[in-house]
Structure formats: C-alpha cells, structure tokens
Amino acid sequence: MKIKERFGRGHPLFSFEFFPPKDDRGVxxxxxxxxNLRPLGPAFVSVTYGAGGSTREKTVAITxxxxxxxxxxxxxxxxxxGHGRDxxxxxxxxxxxxxxxxxxxxxxxxxxxxxTFVPHPQGFSHADQLIAFIRQRKDFCIGGAGYPEVxxxxxxPEEDLRNxxxxxxxxxxxxxxxxxxxxxxxxxxxxxxxxxxxxxPIIPGVMPVTNIAQIKRxxxxxxxxxxxxxxxxxxxxxxxxxxxxxVGIEHAARQCRALLQGGAPGIHFYTLNRSLSTRKIVANLQxx
Numbered sequence: 001m002k003i004k005e006r007f008g009r010g011h012p013l014f015s016f017e018f019f020p021p022k023d024d025r026g027v028x029x030x031x032x033x034x035x036n037l038r039p040l041g042p043a044f045v046s047v048t049y050g051a052g053g054s055t056r057e058k059t060v061a062i063t064x065x066x067x068x069x070x071x072x073x074x075x076x077x078x079x080x081x082g083h084g085r086d087x088x089x090x091x092x093x094x095x096x097x098x099x100x101x102x103x104x105x106x107x108x109x110x111x112x113x114x115x116t117f118v119p120h121p122q123g124f125s126h127a128d129q130l131i132a133f134i135r136q137r138k139d140f141c142i143g144g145a146g147y148p149e150v151x152x153x154x155x156x157p158e159e160d161l162r163n164x165x166x167x168x169x170x171x172x173x174x175x176x177x178x179x180x181x182x183x184x185x186x187x188x189x190x191x192x193x194x195x196x197x198x199x200x201p202i203i204p205g206v207m208p209v210t211n212i213a214q215i216k217r218x219x220x221x222x223x224x225x226x227x228x229x230x231x232x233x234x235x236x237x238x239x240x241x242x243x244x245x246x247v248g249i250e251h252a253a254r255q256c257r258a259l260l261q262g263g264a265p266g267i268h269f270y271t272l273n274r275s276l277s278t279r280k281i282v283a284n285l286q287x288x
Contacts, residue, residue: 002141004173013043013266020058036275049077064098079108084122104143128166135171144172148180148189152223179207183258207270208277209248
C-alpha cells in the first residue's frame, strides 16, 4: 500500500526508521525490535541506505522481509551517492521486483571520510533530480526530507525552503523531517512551507535521546540543536545510562504530545534499531 493513502484518516500515523545491521546477529536483534513495535500498529517503517549503496542488498532484503513477514508497510531509502542514472534505474527495478511501493528519495551524505558531496558523473546533484527521475519511470509513492532547522549546507532558510518546493514539484508525495528537539521549530517550518504552497503532509521526525555523546554527534552532523534545558537535564545524569534514557523518553513524549496537539499528521521515530524508548512513548500517546 502506498503511504500517501494512509493520510487524512482522522488519526495520527506512527512510523519507525531502521538501518540495515552489519551482521546476522544484528539482523536478528532488528527483527526482535520489529516484533516489539508491531503491536503499536505502525503505519509504516523505513529502512535506510548506506553511502554509495553500501547496504543496498540488505536494504532491499530487510524492507521486503518486514513487509512480507511482519505485515507492516515498508519504505526503502535510496540516495544519489555513488550512482549514475543507469544504476539507479536498475535499483528501482529491483525495488519494484521486491514488491516495494514506497521510496524515500535523498541526496545522501558523503561517504565516511569525505567532507563534501560529489555527484556521480552520470548521476544527480540534488534530491529533486532523483525524485523527478523516479516519478518519470515508476509508480512509487515518494517521500522526501525536510529540515526544520535548515539543512547544514543551505545558505539560509529561504533557499532551503525553495529546495523543498523543488522536491514537491518534482513529485514528492510527503515529507519526513530531520530530527529536532523543539516543537516550535517544526511549527515554524510548516507555516513557512505552507506560505510557499507546499501542501504535502510534513511528518516530524523525533529521536529519543539514549546516549549523550551519540546525540551530540548526530546533531552536529545534521545541523540540529539540543535546547539548553534538555542538555542540562542530560548532563545532570550523565553517569547513569538508565537515567539518560528516561530523560530522553520524558522529553520526547512531551514533544510528541505538543506536536500532535498542534496538528502534526503523525510522528516518525528514529529508533536506532531499538524499541524500548519508542515503545514507551507511543504506548503513552495512544493511551491519552
């Protein structure tokens, strides 16, 4: 089923993001996480795609397995990194043959060790070009990325918003945002998007904090900020791993309640292949 068909049914959509593990042990742990989250009734899950196609086969296999075995609609990521048009065309055929109906189309981050994105000579420089290529060839439902706090490479919010408009005009059906920790950033982003006639659903992406060093690294990479009040709470319990997780759950739960009350169509959780924090938050939200 195409994800775009799930919007507008009068209830929020909860969805989860996973990454392909490196080995069989990790795959087993991932599907334990999927089993733990399945009772929450996710609208869909997404499976990421390593730089330059480094997880290509695993992305396809895991997406297909989640859809077939767990009965959860699944979306495969696809990036421009390291691929020419012909190879991307073959990848799309592979996705279609695997029964995948939903694709998250991204430019992608540079491979590890590289500071800047360098497009393939026969490839694409921007996500809107990839989206247009997919739309011209396949009947996938296409998701794209949005940045409430502005993409770290964008000159400013206006140009960043124009980039998003180009994705929508190219055929993007819905948007999932990068992680953020202040719901006001999301609402401001949505307001600015609507003023530019971007009418596609915009799903806020939320990552419950589970590790202080890790979340600082992630936010540096994606240009997000950790509010001082949250950072102070986390650092006050830095020596207690379980307390850090609880602070992360409490903040994310409050954030999600505010987002849903403010009209967000759902929440997309960056799970890091773990279920505890996300399971507690979603269960709490569903009881209210």
